[in-house]
Amino acid sequence: MTALPKEVLDLICERKESYIKALKEAVAIPSISASKNHHNDIHRMIEFVSERLRSLGAKVDIVPNGSYPPIILGDLKSSESNKTVLIYGHLDVQPASKTDGWDTEPFELKEKDGRLYGRGSSDDKGPVLGWIHALEALKDGLGYFPVNVKFVFEGMEESDSEGLDDLLIILKDTPFLKEVDFVCVSDSYWLTTDKPCLGYGLRGVVCFELWITGAKQDLHSGVFGGSIHEAMTDLIALMDTLVDKDGKIGIEGIYDDVTELSSDESSLYTNIHFNLEEYKSSIGVNKLITNNDKMNTLMARWRYPSLSLHGIEGAFSEEGAKTVIPKKVGGKFSLRIVPNQTVENTVTCVKKHLEKEFNKLNSPNVMEIKFDGGEAWVTSPSHANYDAARKATKEIYGVDPDLTREGGSIPVVLTLENTTNKNVLLLPMGASDDGAHSQNEKIDVRNYIEGTKLFASYLYKIGQ
């Protein structure tokens, strides 16, 4: 594969300020999908991006999505003989307000010390603009597009990607998806703050709600306490059986489907650039479950299941004291699942476990279990798609990217793989400290600009 012509790289360097200006405009649109009140802002973001896609010469379909904001299907066809890349991105953002503890206004992009602060700067407006700018630079620098590109840009990613799966399944046998050769998603992050990586796996997740109903109303703990079987007591007893102090999941059979670690796979972990002390200090903990071993820590996050207890609905959760016995309480927990584990088997194990444990309590209360899940995903990084990205990374950043998985879930990745039957690549633009869903989300100027070059180089290489 030949290197990306210097003209393209120079153009990207020259256009740096206009790229930052575009990101500023995008960040200024508070396209929060969690809030219905902001759905008109998602429509504005859809207009903003559609306009730019049309300027590239793409055909843009804005597909209605029920009561949710529509989905952009873009088609930039340069030549029948070109390879076709499908690029996925999202235009909505997590909620943010200064009262959450932001140092700056979340919807005003602020540059400070080489960092661009603002909600969506890294997740996912920066990367979406990066693709558009990379394509503009390719077109202007080369005089032609080296690839055909399809775009799937949605506005509900931070709220379960409502409607997207259904749409992709409908499109499965249409030219839009059948023409795709490669899929690329830039909605993930480097493992560290300094070294690029390519992602080849994601854990799945099953979210559970464990409800216990006791009395028919909340009761005064002074008046009734001591005489009744309280729903909270049952719930806490059950939640305590789920995971032990060392993070080991207490559910029978839950580890049965986890694949054995092969030596091939093991070797993928040994050389990954990852500093445990930096990891601990960034989250403020002084001891890890994994006994401060790098490989075990990475595997605990990527290739083994984990169970987290998130909280309880229906119980007192405010400041101060309220001495009430809640009538009905729902414990929230989730299980991150890994390749070879399935949502179905996980749910079967969890239900069986909870029913057994609840029977032990011999309680007159009523138990109910709800769940919602998405499968894990892993692909082989020995594919032309990864090869192009690896070479592009080396070209732009001067290093070979690490091959990493992520512990989180991007459910659309699996759907993209299943509906195109093509290889999916996770090609991150942002760094590990971007704080995607946190206060003070940012993207480094370096990641934004070099990332745009990386995207251009990747597309150029895919085209060869």
Added chain:
Amino acid sequence: MTALPKEVLDLICERKESYIKALKEAVAIPSISASKNHHNDIHRMIEFVSERLRSLGAKVDIVPNGSYPPIILGDLKSSESNKTVLIYGHLDVQPASKTDGWDTEPFELKEKDGRLYGRGSSDDKGPVLGWIHALEALKDGLGYFPVNVKFVFEGMEESDSEGLDDLLIILKDTPFLKEVDFVCVSDSYWLTTDKPCLGYGLRGVVCFELWITGAKQDLHSGVFGGSIHEAMTDLIALMDTLVDKDGKIGIEGIYDDVTELSSDESSLYTNIHFNLEEYKSSIGVNKLITNNDKMNTLMARWRYPSLSLHGIEGAFSEEGAKTVIPKKVGGKFSLRIVPNQTVENTVTCVKKHLEKEFNKLNSPNVMEIKFDGGEAWVTSPSHANYDAARKATKEIYGVDPDLTREGGSIPVVLTLENTTNKNVLLLPMGASDDGAHSQNEKIDVRNYIEGTKLFASYLYKIGQ
């Protein structure tokens, strides 16, 4: 003791509609102490009641109480030779709105099927007006007051009685409290819906907050789950050691100070009018911890400690799913304590237990324990104060009242006892189903009117 003259009873019967009208006016003032916005309404209630006390001929002091609504000290002195009763009541109410599930507007008194629905109708505006009406009827029917009366009416009872304890302690050696012979509190309820009772005991309560701090920020459970010691896992493990499925408290030494049941005390329980089936059905449970035994159920509620888990602060408590690992979580629980147990010993036991259990976890997280408590109270019902109330009850309702304790706490009762060194009587007006802190609070017309007669009869008997 001679019977209350018929003139007084007749007056009370004649004035029924005006009593209901007065309660309507009182209920219409939303004197919610939990909300600063409604503190001006507490001031209105203070004016409303002070005006009526002055009409009786009482001297009314409105004592400032820092940033909280003031406290009414009333003094109705008829004769140096008369006995003096101190009456306590409160003018504030619990929050209420129709959206909480009320069938009617909570601050508009509505009569239906012999019941007066409205916030504060039973807790505690009905009883406060009952005392005023009883005294008016005594004055008009007899031509004189048979007793001297002191009034302590506060406006912060539903919010920790802010400032009241301090004021009573200051007044301890002043004539206002030194002249008192008997204390009577009507801020409790019958044990059932149909039979009057007198209260001679209350459990105390110690409220705890058990805080666990893990990471320095909330973390994504996909990205970090499996690698760190989560604060919620520790908290749930600790909360699960506090109380077992049968309500037995798991804290070493907690039962050591509970007095043995004497046969004398035991006999107080045997004849109490209490229907277990009605109790279970009223709260919607089909099995009690106490194996459906009446005496054990009453003792579990009144004379034994109990521990309730109220909820968790800092963890996800809303509807839906949020897959976050909370950085810092605080478990709320309370221990109802009984006579001979003390707040101090209880706190010592709980702290020792939690420290031991937390050490077992060998966790890098940080534990912190906060608490706030009030002592239990019990008095001998063999006192002239109870004798007068017993005879008054027999006179008005035709039955001997049951002698009962309550499982809840009214901290001011202990302070009133300690600052007057006089016997305190709990003389309820309302019934067990009044729903003091619940939706659709009500007082039965029967309880309101016969209760006013009961108060008049009690005061008349105390005066003899």
